Amino acid sequence: MRSAFRFLRIRSGAIGLAVVVFVVVVALFGRYVAPHDPNVPVGTPLSGPSSAAHLGTDFLGRDVLSRLLYGGRSVIGLAAAATVLAYAIGLAIGLIAGYSRSKVDPILMRTVDVMLAFPPLLFLLVLITGAGSGVGVLIIGVAAIQAPSISRIVRTATLEVTVRGYVEAAVARGERAAAVVVREVLPNILAPVLVDAGLRFTYSILIIASVNYLGLGLQPPASDWALLISENREYIALNVWAVLAPAAMIALLTIGVNLMGDAIARSLGRSYVPRTTRSVPA
C-alpha cells in the first residue's frame, strides 16, 4: 500500500488533496464555529454582507455563512456512503462473475447490461417517486446506479488476472476458491479498479447534489449546499453570495476530488504497466 500515496508527488494531486481536506474540514467541523443558528433569521432577507452576517442573508433572512458551515455534511456523507456501498456491491459481483466464469457469469453480466441501459438520473427519480425522498433511498439509489459499471470493470480486471501464472499456481496447489480470490486476485485488481475512484466519487456528489437541488432529495429547511443554491437562485441579483458561496464550495470539492483522482490514476497507470515478454526494444 506504500504506493497509495505516490500520487502526492504529482503536483496537481497534492493541490487536489489540500483542497479536498479544506472542504471536508469545513463540512465536518464548520458547525462548531458558525456564528448563528442556521434556521433562525438574523436580519432583513437578502441583504448584503455586514458585520453580523459576513456573507449576507438568504431569502428568509437567515445567515448565509452559518448555513454554509452547516451545509456540507449532507452531500459529502451521502456521496461517500453511496460510493462505498457501490464498490462493495460491484466488487462482489465482478469478482464472482470474473472468477467463476462458467454459469453465473453470463447471467450476472446480462443483468448488469440491462441496468446500464437505464438512464441513471431517471432511475433515481423513479425510485423517489415510489419510495420517497429519504436518506436511505438516496444512498441505495446512487449505489445501484454505480455498482453495475464498477462490476463490469472488476470483472474485466479479474478475467485478466485469473489467467496469470501465480493464480494458476495457487489453483494447482488445490487452494479453495475464496483463498485464491482474496490472496492472489484481489490485491492485483485494486489498481485498475480504483483508477477512476475519484471520478466515481465526484459523480456521486454531483448526482446527489442535483437531486437535492431539484428539491427531491433533502427538504427545506435543511442547510444543504445544493438546496441553498436552488432556494436563492431567483434572488441572485440581490445577494450574489447566497448562491455563489455554496456553489464555490461544491465546485472546490468536486474539482479537488477530480484532481486527486486524476493524479492517482496517472501514478497507478505508471506503475501498473503490464510487463510483456522480452520483445522490449533493446
Next chain:
Amino acid sequence: MSGDGGGPVVRVEGLCLELTSGDPVVQDVSFAVGAGEILGLVGESGSGKTTTALALLGYTRPGVVLRGGSVEVGGEAIMGSGARAVRSLRGRVVSYVPQDPGGALNPSLRVGDAIMDVLRAHRSDAASHDSVHTALERVELGADPRFGRRFPHQLSGGQQQRVTIAMACVCGPPVAVLDEPTTGLDVLTQDRILTELLRLRSEEGMAMVYVSHDLAVVARMADRIAVMYAGRVVEHGPVDEVIGRPRHPYTRALVGAIPDVRRPRALRGIPGVAVGVGEWPPGCSFAPRCAFAQERCQAAVPALEETSARHAVRCVRRDELELSEPGSGGARAAAPAGAGRPLLEVSGLEVEYRSGRGRNVAVRDVSFAIEAGRCVALVGESGSGKTTIGRCIAGLHVPTAGRIVFDGQELDGSARDRALDQRRRIQIVFQNPFESLNPRHRVGASIERPLRILRRLSRADAAGEVSTLLERVRLPARVADRYPVELSGGERQRVAIARALAAKPDLLVCDEVTSALDVSVQAAVLELLAELQRDLHLSMLFITHNLGVVACVSDSVLVMDRGSLCESGAVQDVLSTPSDDYTRRLLGAAPCLPDRAVG
C-alpha cells in the same frame, strides 16, 4: 557476395545515443553495409540493437537523443536531419520491416491500399493497382488477384509479414531494416519467410540490416554479423568467422548457449545478469561476467580493433585468448533405464472445446508414459495441444476423456479434487516469468506458500527451507525479501522453479519455461534444470516448440501435430531418423549454426 556499386548503402560512424538523463544507450557504434549485403545485428535485451537499427531510419524513441556520430543511408545523412528530409528517405532509400506484423498493419485499411499509401508517399506517378499487384507478386501473394482487398485480420501471421515486406520493397529501396521479423512466427512459417527474404536479396539486390537475438537465424541469413552488448559493438566480421571462431568472450559464450538440433550438447549460460541502461560498469561492460577478465579490463573501455580482414573485436586480450568452443561435455548422459512401472501414464487423453460455432479438438487420443528420473520433451507448434496436455497433468484443465495415472493411482481431472500428496508430487512452471509470481508478494512469501500448504511446514522451518531453495537455484538469499518487479526475467524464472521445488515434487511440468528469455539466460536456466533433474532424480515433462532445446535437454521426445501425437521415441533416434513427415519438416526448418570451419 557484396556487389559494390560505389560506396556502402549504410554508413554509421561513432553513433552515440543517450537518454535525456544522460545515461548512454548506444555508444561508439560504427559499421557499414555494402550494396546487396546482409548485416546481422545480434544481441540480447539491453544490448541496444533495436535502438541502433531504428536510428538507421532516423528514429529515436521518446526520451532518447542523439549525442554524437552520424548515420548515412544511400549517401545521405538521416540522423538529425530535418523532418522533410527524413521522411523522404524512409521507404524510398531505407525501409522497415517490423517485428509484429499483426500490430503493424492498419486494421481499417485494406492491405492493397496500405501498400499504395507507401507508393504514393514517394512516387505518386507510379502509384497504381498494377504496381501494388506486382509488389504482392514479389512476395508470393499474387495468386489471388483480389488479395489486396483483404483486411489485415483476414490474413495469417505469415501472410501479414509478407505484406509488410511488400510494403518495404515496393519503392525499391537499396536497404531494408528488419527488426526480428520472424520472432512471432511458427518455425515452418519462419523458414518460408527467411527463404523469401534471401530470394528478394538475390533478385533485387537489396541490402539488409537484420536485427535478431537468434544467432542461428542470423547465421543462415547474414553475410556479416555485428554482436552488441551493453550498447557497444563487441565484435563484427564475416558470419562464418565470428560464429566459427569467435574472438570475444561474449560471442563465444553466446554461441555456446545456442541450442542446435544437429549437435545436441549441454548448454552453458553466462553467469551474472545483463546490464541495463544506466548500469554500465567502468571499463569493459562484459568484464563482471567474463571468465577471462583481468584487472586491466575494468580500467578503460577497450577499443574496437581489427584482428584480421574485416574482423574486429573489442577486447584488450584479443591477441592472447585462444577461444575454443565452450566445454560442451558431449551429449547428455542418458539417464538409467527405469525399473518397474512408469511414474506417469497418460492414456487416450482427449480435450475438446465447445464454442458457439462447434467443437474444437485440442488434444486427440494421446497416450504416453514418463519413467522416474527421465525427461520427456513434448514438442509442437502453437495450437498443437502440447500446453493443454501439460495443464491437464497439473490439474488445471479437466480432460474430456482419457486417464492420467500417477504412481499407480488415477488422477482426478481437477487439482482441487486430488489428494494432497498427488498435488504435491506434480508441480508446474509457467512460460511467462513476468506473470508467474504475484507482484504484491515478496519472493520469499511466494516460495513459502507451497511449503506451508503442501508440506505443512511450520513458519520457522519454512523460512530456513526458503533459503536452501534459493541457493539451489543459484540465487542469493537476500532475494527472498525482494518483490518480483525488482528481478530480471531469468531470476524470476528461477524463483518460479524454486517455488515448484519447494513441494519436493517427483514430476516437474515445464511449460515453455525458457521461451520468453534471452538466449544466454535460457541456457543458464536449462543448465539449472538439467542439474536439478540429475541431483534430485526428478522426472520432467518439458514442453517446447524449440527443437534445438529438445536435443540438449531431454531423453525422449513426443512430437505433436494439431492435437495428435505423430511420433515418439528416444531423442537421438527421432532427431536423426524421423519417421513421420511432420517431424521431418520441423527438423528441416529448424535454424542451426553453420558447421565450424576446420582448424
Next chain:
Amino acid sequence: MTAVAEPRRATREASPVVAFLVRRLIGALLALFVASVLIFVGTAVLPGDAASVVLGRGATPQAVHTLDERMHLDRPLLEQYTSWLGGFVHGDLGDSSVGLAQGQKHAPVWDLISNQVKNSVILALVTALFMIPLSLGLGALAAVYAGRAVDHAVSIGSLAAIALPEFVIGSLLVGVFFVWLDVLPPVALIPPGDNPLSHPEKLVLPVATLLLASLAAGIRMVRAGMVEVLQTEYVQTARLNGLAERWVLWRYAMRNALAPSVQVLAQNLQWLIGGIIITENVFAYPGIGTTLVTAVGNRDLTLVQSVAMMIAVVYVFLNLLADLIVMLLVPKLREPA
C-alpha cells in the same frame, strides 16, 4: 495461427450486419421490457398505496377510494402493468394521476406533455449539433498536441467543467451574463406553443450550460482514445515508411479512433438526457425535464411512468444507433465470429 480466410463475397457481407442488428434489437427490447418493469415497480408497487401517495397525507378515505377506482388501482397488479404497457405501445399514455385526483374525468398525459417534448427535443438537437464536432475536434487537437500548451489548457478546462454540476455551471453563467453583464435573460420561459428557436437569446445559456458540462467528458475521452491510437504500432510503422504526417493522422490515427469516439459520444448523448432534466429546471425551460420533476414532486404516478418510459426508449435507441455506426466503421466486426 489463424487459418487463411476466404475473401468474403459482397453478397454475404450483408448478413453479419443483419444478424447483429437482429440480436441487438432483441437485446434492446429486452432492456426496454426490464425498464418498464423497473418503472412500474418503482412507481406503482413501492408506495403501499399509490392513491394516498398522490393525495398526500391529509386525504380522506373516501377520496382515496375514489381515486383508487379512477386509477384502476383496485385491479390486480399484473393487469395494471399489462394495460399500462399495452396502452403505451399503442400511443395511449394514460391519464395524469394528479389530474384524476383533482376530479377530472380524463387528463390525457400526452396533451399535457406534447409541447414539452417538442421543446426538449429542440434543446437536445441544438446542443448535439455543437457538441459532436466540438468534442471530436478539440479532443483530437488535444491528443495530437499532447503534452503541450494547448493540451494542458484543454485538460485543465475540462477537468474543471467535468467536476461541476450543471446547476452550478448554470447558476454561475447566470451570475456572469445576467447579474454582472446583463446581456442574457436568467430564465428561458418560452410561451407555450411557440417555437423555441424563435427566442434564440433564451436558448443561449441553457445550451451553453449543457455544452460546458458534456463537452468536458467528451473531449477527455476522445483525447484518450486518440492518444492510444497514436501510440499504436501501425501508426509508428506508417511513419517509419515515410508517409506524410497529415496523411498518417487522418488515415491511420483518426480513422481508427473514430469508432471508440462514436461510442463515447453516444454515451455523452445519453448522459445529456440527465443533464437536460436538470438544466431545464435551472432555467425554467418548459420541457420534459421540468414536467418530470414537477410530476415527481406531486407524485403524479402515471405522468412519471409515461415520461420515464419515453426517455428510456430514446436512451436505448441511442445505444443501438451507436453500436450500428461502430459496426459499420470497424471492418473486423463485420465478419462472422
